[in-house]
Amino acid sequence: MSWTLGPEQLDDLARGAAILGTGGGGDPTIGRLLVREAMREHGPVTVLDPDEVADDAFVIPVANMGAPTVMVEKLPGADEPVAALRALETFTGRKADATMPIECGGSNSLIPLIVAARTGLPVVDADGMGRAFPELQMETFHVYGIPASPLAMAGEHGETCVFDTGKDTKRLEDLARRVTVGLGGGAAIAEYSMTGEQLKRTAVPRTLSLALSLGRAVREAREAHRDPVEALGEAVTGTIYGHLRVLFRGKVTDVERRTEGGFARGRATFAAFEGDSGLELRFQNEHLAALRDGEPICVVPDLVCVLEADTGEPITTEALRYGQRVTVIGIAAPEIMRTPEALAVFGPSCFDLPFTFQPVEEKLPI
């Protein structure tokens, strides 16, 4: 059933999106402010359940592309994602019937809402990552045969660029990344345009509602003086994600972070509040793997999320600081993201990580 998303839900949505962002996807603060402003001017947004989208509808997903470390200084604008969508409409010669997130994590959950508010288009409750990932080809859309091309990019000074690399989405990622760097490290994109039939077959469904429910669970737990992590566990149960595990509780002892080739890459280490146990996280924009005492316990595509120990508030990779007290959790990825075809596109080997994927709920049975 379609539902209406209004400004009063944005805080919860942004918090949940930051959890699904696994440290990346861009800090949702700015995105939230931009959506609020767009809704203030144009009203709330209609969210369509994927099942409601007509098979022959034309859907254009939108997002921002770039290193999160850059986007906290070079703030994304509200005009660019609309310009990207319009440029893709012009290029394809077809008007969009709806927009959709490409990536349901972090700021990129919110960018389609700006476009929806400003254009009057509905937004589909689904995405192609089921979390955040750093590269354009790391999409269930791509895994199940939808090309990202053509891709339209829009910069802050009205620049547009439309790429078409056919089925070679890796090549598209490389070319678009270069232009993103040339546009200052961040730009808006519209890509993976597809029909309703295609999205129902390839998207991770209902990830906007999931983000909303995760963000709400943390807030309500806080208000009721309950453990937010326990509440998150309950919110995940019964969804296609299904499982949540606490990976570690402790303090940040070191963060090594560099912005290179348009990405924020690095690692963070943590020490337990009690005992000698240690945790290491590896990230490329997003957290990719958690190693407890040297052993991988949660790796991509499963989600690794760092939360403030007291409040359950998610912390992005670029906001990690020495001394922060955190709870690190793992969330199981849905089955559509764990098939052999999917692991070949965003499993550990795609990030040069020498680990075999093992579902977090099997690695850490209750």
Place this chain on the structure above:
Amino acid sequence: MSWTLGPEQLDDLARGAAILGTGGGGDPTIGRLLVREAMREHGPVTVLDPDEVADDAFVIPVANMGAPTVMVEKLPGADEPVAALRALETFTGRKADATMPIECGGSNSLIPLIVAARTGLPVVDADGMGRAFPELQMETFHVYGIPASPLAMAGEHGETCVFDTGKDTKRLEDLARRVTVGLGGGAAIAEYSMTGEQLKRTAVPRTLSLALSLGRAVREAREAHRDPVEALGEAVTGTIYGHLRVLFRGKVTDVERRTEGGFARGRATFAAFEGDSGLELRFQNEHLAALRDGEPICVVPDLVCVLEADTGEPITTEALRYGQRVTVIGIAAPEIMRTPEALAVFGPSCFDLPFTFQPVEEKLPI
């Protein structure tokens, strides 16, 4: 008057284009072979005098973009420039009435002939550089108010990319250069689409015929055992270029060359056959300045060309080798390239050269 350009004229044209290429613009050998093949299959090409082009005709110039050092290894193809033209037609929603060189020097004089042969379009006898220059904004088109945007680029695997940066052609150069590097260092482009009225106002006229006449002059001088440089001087006299000066006769003593940021940059030094005199050339794809015994005697936009001493055959920057016996000549650029507006776009300061432009014929009076 329009005229027909056939395969029998290609050797002369390529030689003359290499002279106007001032060491760059891409080695014409490959371009010549591609044109010959296209003409073998599709017949000769119609060349239009700029005065014949209707004011409301739509002209799409084409070229290859990239470092000449790359293009001698990653050979350009015949499909890409046609694909670039077609992509720009699609983007602008307008069919081309003619094509034209963007750059009349080197391989780029010949690329429009491939497009003309394969599409049946006529080619206009004019260009926007009057020589070769390394960057997209270094065009009389740009100097006199025609934006390069939109620009369509095509790669060897069918990739296309359409950029639109409005009037900011410097930004376009930066973005397109990044994608060129991503496509392996070389790609075909279509840009500076314009009307017949605009081209008559902003192009350097009759540079294809000039290249043909320079190339023919060298060949005929060789056949008649005359000095090719003297013949070139006669061919230049009476054109809008007007003046030719011998800058140096001697041997190559050193070449320093590096491919960086998509460009071939460096310097070459020469020692006189007799006496202690020395010459230094600075280049970025093309020769930018000639310094005799430390003093600049011919600088951009005037043309510096290195010819084999015996044959008058032009030598590109990437083919310069220790020990080559050469004659270095300077050719005066036409007035349209020497205005204050033009010098602000491709004068010495645009290449970080600390020299003031002085016309070669004034610097070296006869």
